[in-house]
Amino acid sequence: MVVTLRIGRQPPRVVGLVVEVQPRRPVFVPMTRVTSIDAGQVITTGLVNLRRFEQRASETLVLGEMLDRTVTLLETGEPVTVYDVGMEQQRSRDWALTKVAVRKGPKGSNRFRRRGGETLIAGWQEVTDFSLPEHGQGAANLLAAFEKLRAADLANVLHELSGKRRVEIAAALDDERLADVLEELPEDDQVEILSKLEVERAADVLEAMAPDDAADLLAELPPEEAEKLLGFMEPEEAEPVRRLLTYPEDTAGGLMTTEPIILPPDATIAEALANVRRSELTPALAAQVYVCRPPLETPTGRFLGVAHIQRLLREPPSALIGGVIDTDTRPLGPEAPLSAVTSLLATYNQVAVPIADDDGHLLGAVTVDDVLDHLLPPDWRERDPDSETPEVAHGA
Numbered sequence: 001m002v003v004t005l006r007i008g009r010q011p012p013r014v015v016g017l018v019v020e021v022q023p024r025r026p027v028f029v030p031m032t033r034v035t036s037i038d039a040g041q042v043i044t045t046g047l048v049n050l051r052r053f054e055q056r057a058s059e060t061l062v063l064g065e066m067l068d069r070t071v072t073l074l075e076t077g078e079p080v081t082v083y084d085v086g087m088e089q090q091r092s093r094d095w096a097l098t099k100v101a102v103r104k105g106p107k108g109s110n111r112f113r114r115r116g117g118e119t120l121i122a123g124w125q126e127v128t129d130f131s132l133p134e135h136g137q138g139a140a141n142l143l144a145a146f147e148k149l150r151a152a153d154l155a156n157v158l159h160e161l162s163g164k165r166r167v168e169i170a171a172a173l174d175d176e177r178l179a180d181v182l183e184e185l186p187e188d189d190q191v192e193i194l195s196k197l198e199v200e201r202a203a204d205v206l207e208a209m210a211p212d213d214a215a216d217l218l219a220e221l222p223p224e225e226a227e228k229l230l231g232f233m234e235p236e237e238a239e240p241v242r243r244l245l246t247y248p249e250d251t252a253g254g255l256m257t258t259e260p261i262i263l264p265p266d267a268t269i270a271e272a273l274a275n276v277r278r279s280e281l282t283p284a285l286a287a288q289v290y291v292c293r294p295p296l297e298t299p300t301g302r303f304l305g306v307a308h309i310q311r312l313l314r315e316p317p318s319a320l321i322g323g324v325i326d327t328d329t330r331p332l333g334p335e336a337p338l339s340a341v342t343s344l345l346a347t348y349n350q351v352a353v354p355i356a357d358d359d360g361h362l363l364g365a366v367t368v369d370d371v372l373d374h375l376l377p378p379d380w381r382e383r384d385p386d387s388e389t390p391e392v393a394h395g396a
Helices: 062-066 140-145 151-160 163-172 175-182 187-196 199-208 211-219 223-232 235-245 269-276 309-314 338-347 368-375
Strands: 002-004 013-021 025-030 034-038 041-044 046-049 070-073 079-089 095-103 119-123 288-292 303-308 352-356 362-367 391-394
Touching: 013 151, 025 046, 062 079, 062 140, 070 095, 079 140, 140 163, 151 163, 151 175, 163 187, 175 187, 175 199, 187 199, 187 211, 199 211, 199 223, 199 235, 211 223, 211 235, 223 235, 269 288, 269 309, 288 309, 288 362, 303 309, 303 352, 338 352, 338 368, 362 368
Parallel strands: none
Antiparallel strands: 002 013, 013 025, 013 095, 034 041, 046 391, 070 079, 079 095, 095 119, 288 303, 352 362
């Protein structure tokens, strides 16, 4: 909901809703277009402008800016935390925020629990201080509302908020979740959030990121700041990131991930399939297994070939993976330019390509999503691909 605060004790007027249309683009729906609101659906009529929503200075986003605020109960003067608000239609047919759900007790306890203290529903006129600036506003209730969002969708929510709220929400996320979200944000937002974290926390988040994404982010920082963060990372986590930073970003070495699925030739088909089932893998990384001699950490022993998932699915689980490898898939060197990577992927209809050094040691793999990230314009996450189609009709 988008609201405008009003002078005195008048409840805020709800001016509209921000809804998301594909691909991950927030648009504004005026309340004058809304004909019905029910559980799980909002029905509108007329034309809806499909241009990307941009918040005006006079507007307040309910979820992003009002939840987790500290306000004061007028009757007792007690500070309380907002965890929800309610709106209702007035006689004038305008919608207004009329109810505020608040919680007493210490702020920020038990991030996703609703029982952090006594709760009550107050009328808008019974609370105050919504218009005052608040430093250190929490994010527990906002994150509870967005708990089931995928990382890319939560990143889209964060991008639309103010820098202050982005940093506050980032501070409330755990390291793994924040790492996933950072990987989906534009570079400017990544740098802004990372620079506001304490150095130990920033290093922990970088460790939770994929090494190639961590290297891309560190490359955007001043060299001395990047080196400081690398120094706070665990040596075994920092080493592959340091190695990736030595390659130009438009080469195979600069594009690759150092953590593809790597197995020895005597591993079974069942072991290989168990590895590709890991939920944290992208579809491109899960599409093939790289078979190498030990050691299996990059740089590995001699690279033998690739086992494609389609072939794995056709073989008995007890068979050895060394018997089904594709030896025709030739690795590229880390110095290979982006054009060579894209040509190979397109020519052979592959979703990933192995990268090896001159001695045949596997260094990593470049996936098609890494290539797309570098082929698209730098601001592709913020672009509106359908901006030439400004309006669409919705049935009543």
